[in-house]
Amino acid sequence: MKTKLQKFNQYLTYIMALLYPIALFYLFESYTHNAFTTMKFPIQLLNYLFFELAALLLFFLIGRLHIAFIVESGLFAFIGLANYFVIQFRSAPIMPWDIFSIRTAASVANNFKYNLSRNTVFTLLGFLLLIFIATGFRTLKVANWKKRLLGILICCMGISGLTVYVQQPSTVSKFRMYDKLFTPTVMSKRDGTAIAFMMELQYLTVKKPSGYDEQTVIATLDAQSQSAEASNTAGNAAHRPNIIVIMNEAFSDLSILGDFKTNEDYMPFMHSLMDNGENTVSGHLNVSVLGGNTANTEFEFLTGNSMAFLPQGSIPYQQYITQSIDSTPNYLKTLGYSTIGMHPYRAKGWDRERVYPLLGLDTSYFEDSFTDPLLIRKYISDESNYKKIQELYEEKGANNPLFLFNVTMQNHSSYTDSFPNFTPEIAMDGDSSDALNNYLSLIKISDSALEDLIQYFKEQSEDTIIVFFGDHQPANSVVEPIWKLQGKSNDTLTDEELNLRYKVPFIVWANYDIPEESGVETSANFLASRVLSIAGIPLSDYDSYLTNLQQSYPVISAIQATDANGTSTPVADQSEQLNEYQQIQYYQIFKNR
Numbered sequence: 001m002k003t004k005l006q007k008f009n010q011y012l013t014y015i016m017a018l019l020y021p022i023a024l025f026y027l028f029e030s031y032t033h034n035a036f037t038t039m040k041f042p043i044q045l046l047n048y049l050f051f052e053l054a055a056l057l058l059f060f061l062i063g064r065l066h067i068a069f070i071v072e073s074g075l076f077a078f079i080g081l082a083n084y085f086v087i088q089f090r091s092a093p094i095m096p097w098d099i100f101s102i103r104t105a106a107s108v109a110n111n112f113k114y115n116l117s118r119n120t121v122f123t124l125l126g127f128l129l130l131i132f133i134a135t136g137f138r139t140l141k142v143a144n145w146k147k148r149l150l151g152i153l154i155c156c157m158g159i160s161g162l163t164v165y166v167q168q169p170s171t172v173s174k175f176r177m178y179d180k181l182f183t184p185t186v187m188s189k190r191d192g193t194a195i196a197f198m199m200e201l202q203y204l205t206v207k208k209p210s211g212y213d214e215q216t217v218i219a220t221l222d223a224q225s226q227s228a229e230a231s232n233t234a235g236n237a238a239h240r241p242n243i244i245v246i247m248n249e250a251f252s253d254l255s256i257l258g259d260f261k262t263n264e265d266y267m268p269f270m271h272s273l274m275d276n277g278e279n280t281v282s283g284h285l286n287v288s289v290l291g292g293n294t295a296n297t298e299f300e301f302l303t304g305n306s307m308a309f310l311p312q313g314s315i316p317y318q319q320y321i322t323q324s325i326d327s328t329p330n331y332l333k334t335l336g337y338s339t340i341g342m343h344p345y346r347a348k349g350w351d352r353e354r355v356y357p358l359l360g361l362d363t364s365y366f367e368d369s370f371t372d373p374l375l376i377r378k379y380i381s382d383e384s385n386y387k388k389i390q391e392l393y394e395e396k397g398a399n400n401p402l403f404l405f406n407v408t409m410q411n412h413s414s415y416t417d418s419f420p421n422f423t424p425e426i427a428m429d430g431d432s433s434d435a436l437n438n439y440l441s442l443i444k445i446s447d448s449a450l451e452d453l454i455q456y457f458k459e460q461s462e463d464t465i466i467v468f469f470g471d472h473q474p475a476n477s478v479v480e481p482i483w484k485l486q487g488k489s490n491d492t493l494t495d496e497e498l499n500l501r502y503k504v505p506f507i508v509w510a511n512y513d514i515p516e517e518s519g520v521e522t523s524a525n526f527l528a529s530r531v532l533s534i535a536g537i538p539l540s541d542y543d544s545y546l547t548n549l550q551q552s553y554p555v556i557s558a559i560q561a562t563d564a565n566g567t568s569t570p571v572a573d574q575s576e577q578l579n580e581y582q583q584i585q586y587y588q589i590f591k592n593r
Contacts, residue, residue, distance in 0.1 A: 001302045004464070007021070010193055010527075010531060011138070011401075013140065016136075017065060017140060018052070018065060018260070019057070019135075020069055020130070020133070020134070021052045021054070021055040021072070022048050022049035022051065022052075023130060023204075024051055024076060024130060025044075025048060025050075025051045025194075026073060027045050027076075027080075027123060027126045027127060027190070028076045028077075028079075028187070028194075029053075029080075029083040029192065029193060030079045030119070030123050030126070031080040031081065031082070031083065031119075031120060031123050032084055032087060032188070032193075033091075033189045034187070035192065036192055037049075038320055039189070039190055039191070039192060040175070040176060041178075042189075042345065043175050043177060043190070043195065044176050045191060045194070046162070046166060046175065046192070046195050046514070047192040048195060048334040049158075049162060049292070049335070050159070050162060050192075050194050050195065050198070051072075051194070053158045053159050053162065054057075054072060054159070054568050055068060055069065055072050055156050055506055056073050056151065056154060056155045057073050057156065057159070059140075059156035059468075060142065060147075060148045060149075060152045060153070060155060061148075061152060061502070062153030063141055063142055063148060064139040064140075064141045065137045065140035066134050066135055066136070066138045066140070067143065068133075069130075069134035069137060069184060069410055069512070070072060070131050070135075073130050073131050073134060073145035074128055074131070075125075077124065077127040077404060078128075079094075080193075081120070081124070082094065082562065083193060084120060085114060085360070085566060086401070086578050087185060088303070088477060089237060089291065089292065089413060090474060090477065092185055092216070092290070092291065092292070092293075093182050093185055093188045093193060094197070094199050095184060095186055095197070095200050095216060096197060096200050096203075096204055096311075100466065105279075107337070111581070112219075115416075117350070118223065119211060119253075119375065122584060123226075125310075136522055137540040145197040149354065155403075160241070162198065163198045165439060166195055166198050166199050167198070167199055167201070167202045172199075177191050177199075178190035178191055179199065180395070184196070184312060186198075187199075191256050193374070194459045199339070200311070202479055203312075203314065204311070204314075205367075206309075206310060206320065206586070206589075207578060208435070208586060209309070209582040209583045209586055210564065210575075210579060211579065211583070212583050212586060214587060214591070216583070217256065217583050217584050217586075217587040218587075220545070220580065220584065221359070221414065221541045221542060221545065221584065222541065224541040224542070224544040224548075225541055225544075226438070238428045239463070239536045239537065240335065240401040240537065241335065241336075241344075241401065241462075241463035241464055241465050241510070241512070241534065241535050241537075242393070242401055242402045242403075242404075242462055242464040242465065243332075243401075243403045243404070243408065243461070243464075243465050243467065243531065244384060244393075244402070244404045244406070244457075244464065244465070244466050244467070245301070245403075245404065245466075245467040245531075245536065246386075246406045246408065246431045246450075246453075246466065246467065246468045246469075247294075247297060247298060247301065247405075247406070247407045247408070247469060247470070247471050248382070248408045248446055248450075248468065248469070248470050249407070249408045249409055249410065249411045249412050249470075249471060250295065250368065250409065250411045250412065250413065250470060250471065250473070250474050251411060251442075251443060251446055251469070251471075251503070251504060251505075252470045252472070252473040252474070252504045253267060253270070253439075253504070254473070254479055254482055254504050255481050256284070256449030256484075256500050256503055257479060257483070257497075257501070258482050258483070258485060258486040258488075259485075259486075260427070260428055260429070260430070260481075260482050260485055261426040262426050262427060262428050262429065263352065263425075263426065263427050263429070264425070264444075265272070266426045266441070266443050266444045266447070267442040267444065267446075267447040267505075268507060269445055269447045269448070269451040269454075270447050270450065270507070271448060273507045274505060274507065274518060275518065276516065276518050277507070277509065277514065277516070277518075279509060279510045279512065279513060279514050279516065280507055280508065280509045280510075280516055280518075281506070281508040281513070281514070281515075281516065281517045281518075281520060281530075282506065282507045282517070282518050282519075282520065283505075283506060283509070283517075283518065283519050283520030284503045284504065284506070284520070284521055285469045285503070285504050285505070285506040285522060285523065285524055285527060286503055286522070286523040286524070286555045286557045286562075287300070287309070287470075287471065287472055287502050287504060287524050287557060288306070288307035288312075288502065288524070288557045288560065289307075289471070289472045289502075289505075290301065290473055290475070290502060291413075291472060291474060291475035291476070291502050291559075292471055292472070292475075292552065293315065293468070293472070294350070294407065294471045294472065295315055295316075295317045295350035295352075296315065296316065296409065297471040297472060297524050298317070298350075298471070299316045299317060299321075300404075300524035300525040300557075301328075301360050301524045301527055301528055302327050302328055302329065302528065303327045303328070303359070303427055303525075303588065303589075304525050304526070304529060304542055304546050304588075305525060305585045306372055306523070306525040306556050306557065306581075306585065307558040307559070307590060308556055308557060308558050308561070308571040308578075309581075309582045309585050309586070310558075311572075312558055315350065315354070316329070316589070317350045317355045318350065318351050318486075319590055320360055320590070321355050321358055321359070321589075322358075323358070323360075324357075324358045324360075325358065325360060325588060325589055326496030326540075326542060326588050327359045327360050327389075327412070328360075328528040328532075329341075329359055329360030329361050329403055329405065329498075330359065330360030331360075331540045331543070332360070332401075334359050334402045335537065335538070336401060337401045337402065337403045338362070338363075338396060338400055338402050338454065339360055339361050339363070339403045339404075339405075340361060340362070340363050340364070340365070340392060340402065340404040340405070341356040341359075341361035341363070341364040341365070341404075341405050341406075342364065342365045342366075342369075342385075342388065342389070342392075342404060342405070342407070343365075343366055343367075343381035343406070343407040343408075343409065344366070344367050344373070344379070344385050344388075344409050344561075345363075345366065345379070345409045345412075346367060347364070347366040347367075347369050347378070352364070352366075353366070357533065361405060364386065365392075365446065365467075367380060369388070370384060370536060373385075374422065374532075375421060376410050376412075376422055376442070376445060377411045377417070377419040377421065378419065379410050379412055379450070380409055380410065381410050381445070382410045382445065382446050382449035382450070383410050383449045383452070385406065385408050385409075385410070385449075386449055386450075386452065386453040386456075389404060389406060389453070390456055392404065392466075393460075394441070398462075399581075400459065407416070407471070407526045408446070410442065410445070410446060411442045411443065411446060412476065413432070413441070413478075413503065414435075415435040415436075415438040415442075415474070415475060415478060416434055416435050416438070417437045422438075422441075422442075423441075424437045424438050424440075424441035424570065425441050425444060426441040426443075426444050428440065428481060428482075430481075431481055431484060431485070432481050433478075433480070433481050435478045435544070436478055436479070436480075436481050437491070439474055439478050450468060453466070454509060454519075456468060458511050460511060461512070463511065464510070465508060465510045465513050465514045465531065466507075466508075466510075466513075466533055467506070467507075467508050467527070468506065468507050469504055469506035469507075469524075470482070470504035470505065470506075470525070471504070472502075472504065473501055473502070473503075473504065474488045479501075496568075498559075499559055499560055499568065502559045502560075506520075506522075506527065508531055508534055509532070510534070510535075513530060514534055515534075521555055522550070522554055522555060523554075523555045523556055523557045524551050524557070525546070525556060526546055526549075526554070526555075526556070528543070528548050529543040529546040529550075530547075530550070533547060539579070542584070542588065545581075545584065549581060552564055552577075553574075553577075553578070555583070557571075558571070561573075561574045561578065
């Protein structure tokens with residue numbers, strides 16, 4: 001018969017075993033934030049439940065509690081560290097659809113510098129301490145396989161049930177959970193990394209929009225034909241200028257975030273074009289990504305579709321484009337254009353080698369197509385990139401209009417490593433950082449290369465349009481010195497200030513006369529149809545629809561919808577007004593499936 005002391009020790013062991021997963025939860029969150037201060041207590045309870053269920057599942061799978069605790073601790077130590085680095089590199093946490101990006105992540109993993117903060121080191125030491133404590137639970141085990149199988153079944157059902165529960169609107173309302181997918185980092189801080197991940201699982205597939213009817217969508221697009229014909233008649237239907245599109249890696253003008261001074265202008269040529277440049281349309285392009293997920297800006301530009309109607313963080317290239325879909329290159333091919341895709345890096349990145357042909361880019365050139373290029377740091381420079389464009393232009397032959405879509409690589413992160421072939425020339429006055437100065441110096445090199453490219457096409461006889469824009473701004477770690485000057489930080493930004501992180505400059509320049517315009521506010525999904533209009537090229541039905549939609553909503557991105565009066569709101573607040581666009585987009589991507 002057990003003594004009272006033995007019973008007390010047994011109960012104490014059970015209590016400690018119950019508290020172990022809770023301690024693990026707080027330690028897991030501490031990689032990026034303090035859960036005590038960022039999370040409401042009822043939401044913390046939901047996270048407790050998940051970690052308890054995970055521990056029990058491992059216990060029944062393994063049969064020994066101390067090993068289950070060690071495995072759980074090691075697993076979440078690794079996941080938390082990976083999540084910490086992902087946030088550092090792209091300012092967003094790991095999300096369910098990142099599994100589709102594993103190959104791309106692996107291909108660029110060696111491009112980053114992995115520095116551990118003091119807090120991260122203490123967190124890792126905390127995990128080691130927990131693993132040591134776990135060895136004290138050796139006495140708790142279960143050997144009966146029937147009990148273990150029943151336990152496994154119950155735990156799996158419990159985790160599944162919890163997942164469904166946290167996805168319910170009533171749960172979100174009851175616990176006052178944060179469900180704004182366009183700010184996933186805030187979501188993980190307020191709801192917990194694991195619970196936020198569970199909430200996001202429901203968006204792995206795209207649901208049909210409310211009221212979706214394929215025949216109605218087809219009729220809506222057919223009705224655009226008359227509008228398109230009127231627009232096409234007004235222009236020169238025979239005009240087919242070359243169109244060269246350059247999406248420059250991480251190119252942005254960070255002065256939009258706040259005033260700061262540098263020893264010299266970091267983009268003098270771009271600034272001159274945006275300040276009423278000759279034969280130039282310029283302004284700000286609103287994009288849907290920050291610090292990474294470049295392919296989504298490509299997707300928006302090339303298809304006219306918006307990430308606003310797809311899960312935040314999802315990658316259409318890898319998840320949804322499995323067959324040929326309507327796109328600008330596919331449409332231009334019907335008008336006699338040759339179409340080229342170009343990216344001076346690995347062909348497998350974002351599945352471009354598979355996706356580009358589906359989007360109508362008949363020929364693609366990747367890093368192995370460049371012979372002895374000039375490198376800036378370890379990437380092919382914009383200068384060598386643009387020389388390749390010139391080479392392809394000269395090879396195409398006369399009276400053969402060219403559409404070329406180019407994604408550069410020179411300015412890719414990380415911005416903290418040193419290289420013998422790169423000496424930063426731009427420095428911010430005051431409390432700066434190597435990352436910011438290196439970034440601005442790379443932008444200066446890009447600016448100079450763009451000037452040389454435009455000078456080349458000024459001297460060419462064929463009408464040519466150059467479209468230039470950035471895919472996104474750099475990660476938060478780069479811009480922190482600018483915020484610091486303003487007395488701000490990432491955690492204190494207002495919604496309006498946060499929206500500024502999704503703006504990049506763009507220009508549409510021609511070597512012939514076009515109407516000039518500056519200060520344009522648009523978004524990536526609208527830019528291609530705007531370019532076709534500027535060029536006087538006949539519009540497709542979808543481009544005509546997008547052109548008309550821009551009159552009411554000049555900006556539609558995953559971050560915001562801005563109406564003709566300049567009022568910006570989350571897209572969800574305009575769901576009724578934008579439902580038709582959402583239905584058409586769903587049809588464009590998923591028809592015939």
